[in-house]
Amino acid sequence: MENLEQSTSNNCLILIDSSISFNELKSFLNTSCKIITFDYQSHILLKQNNIVHEISDEFIDDADGVQQTCYLLSRWSNDKLVSENLCYDGLNLGNLIQEEFRHFLIPIVKKFFELTKIYEKFKSSEFFAAPALYELLTCFSTQVKKIGISQSKTEFLNDTVLFKLTPSLTFRLSSDVYNSFKKIYDDILSVLFKPRINDSNILLVEADPLKLKHLLQILHQNNLKPVFLNRRRPVIWNLSSFLLIISSKSKFVSYHHIHKNDLYQRIMFDKKIISDKLNHLFENDSFFSKFFTVNDKSLWQFVKPRLYVLCKKQLIKSIEEIRITEILFDKYGFSHVLVLSEIGFNEQITLHVAKKKSVTSVLLQHGVYEDGTNSFTYNDNSGVIPNISDKISVWGEIMKNYLLSNGISLQKILLTGSIMHDDLFFRNDLKQNNFILFAVTPPSQNHVSELSVDLREKFDLSIKLIIDAVSKMNKNLVIKFHPSVTEKEILRIRNSYPYDFVKITNQNITSLIEKCEIFLVTDFSTTILDAAILKKPIVLIQIMNFSKNSSFFQSLLTIEKTDVEKILKSIIEDSKFKNSVIAKGNVFLSNYLVNGGKSSKILVDYLTSMRTVSINNH
Structure with missing residues (x-):
């Protein structure tokens, strides 16, 4: 991959994301254009086809700073002008959509940060961009042409x-x-x-x-x-x-259970008032353009129609x-x-x-x-x-x-x-089967850092190394994904590892932990407590960059992904080591949880x- 410090003499930049197919990209491959990918899927597409490219992540040097910007922008409704218009019955209605709006903002603000940096570096270039990137770029530049077909609708978290x-x-x-x-x-x-x-x-x-x-x-x-x-x-x-x-x-x-006829007239009247206030509020482009400014460039032109749709529907x-x-x-x-x-x-x-x-x-x-x-x-x-x-x-x-x-x-x-x-504290009839359970929580969209290509590659490599390690041990591997993982992602993993000893399941995680021989887990997961209560050896594989002083990483057996084979072998073959790993889980359990079995009472x-x-x- 080319170094960003190299000459920017190329006069053409191709900016793509997962919405662009390989066929749509082909016409640019024999040119001197520089290609930059903006998500993991587009990076993999080009990597698999041996196409030289850069990654947009390289233009961000402070992911936490971008995340803080997302938090700030997602609280747009706390501004006095907005809260006065959206206050109903003493409740700021704008806060009701904060979670959905922030989830929408995180990848958008990340791309906007990257685009402003790319634009500053390659100002004299001509830009060709995927539809969403094109729309973001036109917030501050006219030197851009669109490639690919525009998506008809923005999908929000709860759609x-x-x-x-x-x-x-x-x-x-x-x-x-x-x-x-x-x-x-x-x-x-x-x-x-x-x-x-x-x-x-x-x-x-x-x-x-x-x-x-x-x-x-x-x-x-x-x-x-x-x-x-x-x-x-x-x-x-x-x-x-x-x-x-x-x-x-x-x-x-x-x-x-409610006779809504008695309420109907009042509800319809109040809805009309809020709807009118929303329409009036969204006419104030001056305020919103200033509020939604990132790196001295306003994002409001892109955000406005999408935020309006979300507000109209939910508020x-x-x-x-x-x-x-x-x-x-x-x-x-x-x-x-x-x-x-x-x-x-x-x-x-x-x-x-x-x-x-x-x-x-x-x-x-x-x-x-x-x-x-x-x-x-x-x-x-x-x-x-x-x-x-x-x-x-x-x-x-x-x-x-x-x-x-x-x-x-x-x-x-x-x-x-x-x-x-x-x-769980009352379960005694545990049956152990000859399989290793791997609870997988892949990077999500909750933090800017989780969208990085580097983190996604680490995640994929961890799965590969674990599957390779288990393949040498005459054991079955059961993979249980976090409920938030999409069917598309699960299918991608399933197709990548079509082995008889690997099973991907949607079964209840606790019932799987009850029966497993060893419990592998990535990063933070509440299921670690389930495994500790059920006295299973727990191996924590850290992928994401969480704080090292977290109680998780201080108490449990935390390893690098490259050490999986060695650790699994030791647990299987050395009962003393296995018991020491279980003991670590017990220490974490006693430190983290009180009143086991009595909490509800x-x-x-x-x-x-x-x-x-x-x-x-x-």
């Missing part, structure tokens, strides 16, 4: 839904189609699972009942009524979830969501609200209504979060820090101290342990005591 029908059958639906089916489904089931009106209803928002099995049972035993408000995900989707809802006497609320929809959520609170008298995140659309609405109704809210820690240096901004923007919730239920001293060190009050913190892991005791105080005060 599609991954629906898991069985462990082996998953498919994606558009959110509109999914919500149409879900509405009918909810309306039918709501007749069977409609809650009663009383002050013992505990509202769980966008929660998976199977992950809260022990909590639901303990709530039922203490005469508290679990009630689900799941607007995005179904409460019941298979036999296991159905039987759990039945046995725990859980209920769920549906908008079917208008939020009016009905807010009003109906208020009625649900008034009707069913919830004593507490439990949420797993503060960043989600419906979670924010529910927490806002809970505040208005003086209902105590608890944010449940639902995973292992990075706790190293400089991780707070990332966690804060991920909705796992209690900014809105009255309390946060944490899993152990590590998370408690992390929150305290970042300014969260001790009075907000409930040291409960993990309600999601209680069940401790949380429910708190909810019960708070309910008693509330009753006595009335």
Whole structure:
């Protein structure tokens, strides 16, 4: 690959991404044009065809700085001018789409940074660019021509839904189609699972009942009524979830329970007001052009039509969501609200209504979060820090101290342990099979650094080295991808390694950990706790550049990808070494988790005591 310090005498630059096919690129291959790729797929395409090119990543020297810019731009609605226009019922509606908008912004802002640097370096050149890159470049240059066919629509994070029908059958639906089916489904089931009106209803928002099995049972035993408000995900989707809802006497609320005719006129009136305010707000190009400026060049021309579509769809929809959520609170008298995140659309609405109704809210820690240096901004923007919730239920001293060190009050913190892991402490009939389990979490779109070609190549190389290592050990390798991984990515890996001893599965990860001989995992994963509880040897392979002072990397066996074969061989052949690896997992478990098997009881005791105080005060 050519060095960026070389002469820029080439008078033509070809800027491509994954939207460009090889056929569309062919006409430029016999020219002196310099080619720059802007994503991993286009880099691989050119690499496989032995075409010399540069990578856009090389024009960024501060990925964290770009990420901070994404955080800043995603909070556009916090500006006084915007918040005054988008405030409804005391809630800044713009904040409801912060997660979706940031997810959209991260790759766009990264490319914009790169393009401004490339433009400065090659100002005198003629640019030919893929459609999205062309549109970004035209924000500040007219010396650009488009190659390829423009995409008709920008897809946002929640425009599609991954629906898991069985462990082996998953498919994606558009959110509109999914919500149409879900509405009918909810309306039918709501007749069977409609809650009663009383002050013992505990509202769980966008929660998976199977992950809260022990909590639901303990709530039922203490005469508290679990009630689900799941607007995005179904409460019941298979036999296991159905039987759990039945046995725990859980209920769920549906908008079917509300007579919307009484609200219709007001909702339509309020929607019209917000729609008019949005239209007026988006006419203020002067303000937005200045706000969405990166490297002294405005991104607003590109962002404007896309942000407008997102706002029109989600913010208008939020009016009905807010009003109906208020009625649900008034009707069913919830004593507490439990949420797993503060960043989600419906979670924010529910927490806002809970505040208005003086209902105590608890944010449940639902995973292992990075706790190293400089991780707070990332966690804060991920909705796992209690900014809105009255309390946060944490899993152990590590998370408690992390929150305290970042300014969260001790009075907000409930040291409960993990309600999601209680069940595992009661499993004794473990059966070990002759396979190695590899839990894979590939780079995502949550941080600019995760979009780099170098990181994606490290990830692919790690999979190759692990498969090669296991192939020499007469063992089967089962690969379990994180639920966020697309079917396209899974298919790519499957086609790359069509070996009999390699199996890619969608089965429940905990059931796989129960049966495996060795547990391999990349970077941060909550499944490490599952493996530690089940006393499996855990090998952590670090790919991403997380803080070295994280509790993960201090306690567990953390290795380089090139050492996989040696470590696996030692675990299989040396029982003493294997036990030492298991012991490391035990140390991490004892450091990270308290109240194993008792967490749900401790949380429910708190909810019960708070309910008693509330009753006595009335």
